[in-house]
Amino acid sequence: MTTGFALASPSRYIQGKEALASLGEHLSRLGSSPLLVADDTVWGIVDETVTESLRQEGLPVTREAFSSFATSEAVDALVETISSEGHDVVVGIGGGSSIDAAKAAGHLAGIRWVSVPTAASSDAPTSALSVIYTAAGEFLEYRFFPKNPDLVLIDTRLVADAPERFLVAGIGDALATWVEARATARGQGTTMAGGRPTRAGTALAHLSWEILWENALQALDAVRANTVTPALEAVTEANTLLSGLGFESGGLAAAHAIHNGLTAAPQTHGLSHGQKVNIGTLTQLVMEGADPEEIEDFIEFTTRVGLPTTLTEIGLTPQDTTELRAVAEASAAPGETIHNMPFPVTPDLVFDALVLLEGLSRRVRDDRGLPEPVQYTAPH
Structure with missing residues (x-):
């Protein structure tokens, strides 16, 4: 090893x-x-x-x-x-x-x-x-x-020229990169590259995060207008190259493990990879006790981007305990990247964080004048 x-x-x-x-x-x-x-x-x-x-x-x-x-x-x-x-x-x-x-x-x-x-x-x-x-x-x-x-x-x-939802999905996938890389760096986990995260990999993950917060909304404007702009070029690089290098050499943690766990719930099968990852990122932030302002800003920003931040939007509810337990068990399975977190993770910890999302996100969206969540419908 x-x-x-x-x-x-x-x-x-x-x-x-x-x-x-x-x-x-x-x-x-x-x-x-x-x-x-x-x-x-x-x-x-x-x-x-x-x-x-x-x-x-x-x-x-x-x-x-x-x-x-x-x-x-x-x-x-x-x-x-x-x-x-x-x-x-x-x-x-x-x-x-x-x-x-x-x-x-x-x-x-x-x-x-x-x-x-x-x-x-x-x-x-x-x-x-x-x-x-x-x-x-x-x-x-x-x-x-x-x-x-x-x-x-x-x-x-x-x-x-691609549908807007594709860029939205890429942003959701890429936003996880820094959140997971910093957790991996704090712990003792290894990366997909086969070792401990390099400073370069971690820095590229952070650069991807910064580019997205500065350019994502303008890049989505460009896609709606079918135009190539500097913001779209920047977000394309962040989504594809920087996030790719950052996740592989910086480390995956809870967000992508929870994505994998969500595939166990049939209700989520119409969702994109990035939509499920965004739920995973928010769940990871809750699990690690991130700064409340960071969590609330993340909910607001990703809601404005068009990503789900509630169970409702991915076809689940806090009352779907059977499905959520299955998601939590799969997320915390032995060998999953969730164990790169800098603290022990159990299915109960994942389950509790998932259940919390609905009320937390609805409160933040209400406080910040954001729309009520609507269940996602797969495009035809």
Whole structure:
């Protein structure tokens, strides 16, 4: 077991307006037979640009449709395709499922892998791990790899044109990074990079937090107007690169463990990763006895961003004790990142904090003139 400090990062990160047009140029340095993994919706958006970019570099255009969670079965099917067709680099294009499946398949097949997110909706694209789910969408396991992606490329033109809820989700995911990293640094936990958090990893987590508090609301304005602005570029970097480096090399703690626990409640299956993580972050702040002003400011800010801060908004109530007990038990399971907290964590502690959220958030929202919580409805 590694006992020193560790920092992990992708080999190259490319971000900017119209960056997708350069994908072929970057892929040509990595291989000669790429496999592109994207669902039909994403492919309809990127097909023309990606095809032209690859053809300019003399690369074949082979796309594998992907329309499920990143399950073990889906990953194994991709490995079979890679092996039977002789691909030497796999490119996950779109959301977290396609990218996680491509990373896991690339590792198993022994080839290079590339992340091309089409929205700034999570920090997963830069990491050396995949989250594997069951076919029903319940968290199953983390899979860790000996290296990070060879390339992460994100086009902020696509980010600006993506639905607003994707950027909101990315902000929710990224806001957890500093809260979890500082807890890990105070304790004796290890990071996804395989050691104690580096000062660099912790500092990048904090930088992500600062950028989001300064730019998130303006970045959402930009997405509503389908425009690329400095605020949107800043938040895209915070959501994707800085949060990615910060969570992997700074440390995960309670927020993401509670996200994983929430997948045990069927009511939450329509929620984005970032929405569930935001509930986890707020629960962590309550569990650790954070400064009341910090908790209240977090509730106000994330409510204004459009993230849930109550059980009502994720389809639960304080009276759903069976579901909340199941969430708490899963969150505090042996080996979960919640045990990076600088104090012992039990399911009872998680359960009590979850039950508290409803009244706490409603009080703060009322005190600060914020809207009443409404149950989330998944978009069609």
